[in-house]
Amino acid sequence: MATKPRAIFEEVGTVQRPATVTGAIDRGRSDSRRWLRLWLIALFALVVVMILVGGLTRLTDSGLSITRWDLVTGTIPPMSASDWQAEFDLYRASPQYELMNKGMTMPEFQQIYWWEWGHRLLGRVIGLVFIGGFLGFLVARRLTAGWTQRLLMVGVLIGLQGVVGWWMVHSGLQDGMTSVASYRLATHLGLAFAILGLITWFALLLGRRDTELLTARRQTERRLFAGATGLMHLSFLQIILGALVAGIDAGRAYPTWPDMAGGFLPPEPLSIEPIWRNFFENPGLVQFIHRMTGYAVALLAVVVWLRARRSPHPATRTAFHWVLGAVAIQVVLGVWAVLSMAQLHVAITHQAGAILLWTLVVRGRFLARYPVATTIRGRA
Template identity: 45%
Template sequence: MAVAASTESVPLARLPDTQSPKARSLKLVRIWIYTLAALVVLMVAVGGATRLTGSGLSITEWKPVTGAIPPLTEQAWQAEFEKYRQISQYELVNKGMSLSEFKFIYAWEWGHRQLGRLLGLVFFIPLVWFWARGIIKRRLALTLLGIGALGGLQGAIGWIMVASGLEPGMTAVAPIKLALHLTVASIILACLVWVAAGLKDRSATASEASAGYAPRILVGLILAQIALGGLVAGSKAGYTYNTWPLMDGALVPPSSALFVVKPWIENFVDNVLLVQFNHRLLAYALVAYALWHAWKMRRYDSKSGASRRATGMACLLLAQMVLGIVTLLLVVPLWAGLAHQVFAMAVLAMAVVHARVSVVQA
């Protein structure tokens, strides 16, 4: 009897590992990709701080390798400062700036570029390791390489953006190029989250009612709104018309004010009234669509995962709209501008997860 009791106790003491080596490997890949996504969000946050502190033009050269080393001597700092004093931003905005003040704005831009280099290393080194071990192959490998290529393109876009602000007479980067830079960063984030969410095994999850194309439409609308937000930031439209819900004393400004620039197409970039108005309009439409989507999913099955995710998205978008209104009314303080930009990335990431899981569950 004693022997039998001892034999039966062994399985209780050592529970078997139910997770296969492949599942454990994919979990590591998923963690790595989510880490990359977090670094992209951090890049966006530091980029936003760089813009809001007026630091983006402090480094006037693009040196992808040697630029990683900051000035180390007083002579080197004076040389960098002299380069900055040659551009229009210094002459028209920061004339008389001290070296210590220059070091402050230089630090923001240098930190932003360093994060880009770190992101590249965190992407390529694990990618090579996973690929060499056969954990990543075929379609997943090609997908990740495509995202990596998009990241390389993003670095080039960043320099093109900075170069636009170094042209004679310019004191900031071109709004359309800043919007492009932010939008591409958002697309990279969306791609990373889509891939990572798709790697999770959901075979044991109960099936749920199909959400259709609504979650993917929601992702598209959020990306469009982020692009418009980039135009608002680039044209500094948030520093004007700081009232809500009225704008320039009306819910809908007169067309004569919305399309005052000639040719009319340039109003969508150069007219701060129209730029901000478009951002407001899409915000209303986005929140309305999210509320409709949540209501529709709750009608099907209020207890399903899709219904909970849709309700969560509606709440997140409402919160983001409120934060945007607060940022506008306070005339874009640093904390509010950063919070609005970073929260937009969180909203986008959650929308992508909702869309990806909806595809898997369909």
């Protein structure tokens, strides 16, 4: 069949083309991504508060005030004088009371009890918010198989965190213990930051449509992404080391900087037998390793930032400006914590700085993986 000649002035572009096929989560309800993202942001905020309250619970030595793990009945605090006395009697049978707080009054006990109760209540709230939201989205059929698996991973980690929390507290109730085992505290905090990182990454994914993400992935800045991944891993290690420092109160051991008691190394860094225990239990050596790793994080952050400056994407460059700024603030807070012998307000600010830095590093890594496309005029 002969093709009809096209007129000279015939308009082009009038033929309808099929719409771009979107990802499965983009089909159907147009607000699915938005509601999922809002739910994850709410979980993010709760986990941040949980980490800060957990830090204050540790810094006030409140974590062993509740000696039982009652998942349901433990939600209700003591409501009468007899209830308070029963809780106090349980605490007075613990090693921490005998070795550190003997003679504590009821008001003093109530003060540390509320910190630990609040920390556990937050954990229950996070669990309920996750279960309620996940089941709601599942019943409403707003989840695809891929997102169901991703969110289930977050849920499993949240459940595991509750078990690790009790495993940590249980270690502090053993004979001769006045606080929880530092390596169990580090595991507990590390898992909290892993959950926070996953939630951040998934919320960032939901902030952009699947088609946009597929296009952006083709523009991945591989060397910058690799550098950001390395910085993320090193920052995570530094967070774990910070928990070890907090677990044995190593932050109060050598309140001088940049030296440690007048030298580069602390005195007797390998005084505990067997030698490997020094890396977990020697306050001087643990603080020294935390300091050196902090310097390494700062150095790597500068290297990654220099690479990010060459990125053609303004959003990526800006993201790593923020990362470098957060690293600088965290270094200053770390030095301040050392010089102040880890005073409560300084130590918790330092922990808040770690949350900020961790979130910004994850975001910078995301933008290196999925750059925001810009026009010649620099518009997204």
